[in-house]
Amino acid sequence: MFVTPIKLAIYDTFAKTAQAPTVVDIATKLNVPVTDVQNAFDELHKQRLLVPEPGDETRIRMAPPFSGIGTPFRVTVHGRIYFAPCAWDAFGIAAALHTDAVIHTKDGHSGEAMTLEVKKGKPVPAPYVVHIAVPAAKWWDDIIYT
Template sequence: MSPTDNKSEFAERVRHTIYTRFAASGDAASVDEVAIALGAEPSVVAAAFDRLATERHVVLDAERRILMAHPFASIPLGFSVMGPDTLWWGGCAWDSFAIPHLVPDAPEVLVATTCPNCGTAHAWTVGREAPPAGTQVAHFLVPTAHIWDDVVHTCSHQSIYCSTACVEEWLAREGLEAGYTMSLETLWRLAAHWYEGRLDTPYTRRDPQTAAAYFRSVGLDGPFWGLA
């Protein structure tokens, strides 16, 4: 049997290749690069990319370029994450705090961003042992039930602000309703184990029930998180 006969198993091989490339280099692999790495036809790899996007393992643009493979991003969305040897774009506050928990060679990273309201620059050393110190807050605009309606928009609005006052000023200026605001400690707990296993294979995404249980385990509740 050819390595591409089982489409599900082949898509998992493609997913694992994409993720390990992102983790090692910070770069998104193209269809052609994955095809070379796996010794497969580009058309077959392209079909696997589409399947992975449908299953929400990756986010593609119209030309099948990878925009995100959470927690990694190929485009700047407000966060840079610097490890010992690698620079990543974090897809959002959640993803940026998750990277040191996922990447074996980066147990500690420097996460940098700016407050969307006032432009103040912020940076934290984020590691695996404890949350970083800081009085800043993270604000997530889009409820979890609608994350995938427009995932780039969602990730672009999971940001860190100087304070709740900056969140309120920004919401008023933009004419938006408040989402969910949390401390850096809660953000760190949310990120710590959310992406466990994504660099392993095979990998299975959480279903809504296990996702809800995870949110509760880190102290998040309410309808914003899909919890009654």
């Protein structure tokens, strides 16, 4: 199946624009049939590299570590603003792009503003913690909630 070039095109678009491409965007970019791209989206979903927008499988909710919609995890890299689905993926954007990043987010309980930073290939120390409510075996039962 024509999956790998489409996977690369999705991630290239996210990396360069911070926006999620649609099925039509990728079909146009690669000059291939829309049906082929939709099939690849479905396959990438099975591989857990992509989550379609609920109710519209032609759009991407997330291609981890990137989010296709605004989230409480705003990641700034060289002036470009990305959104991540969660704290893990916020660090993941810095890891995927191999660059420093500043992450603006908020405390999960109080809502107080928080800032994380990745500098020279590692996180700036802070006493913050992540709590994952769902066991690993269940993460993909509802990955948007997780």
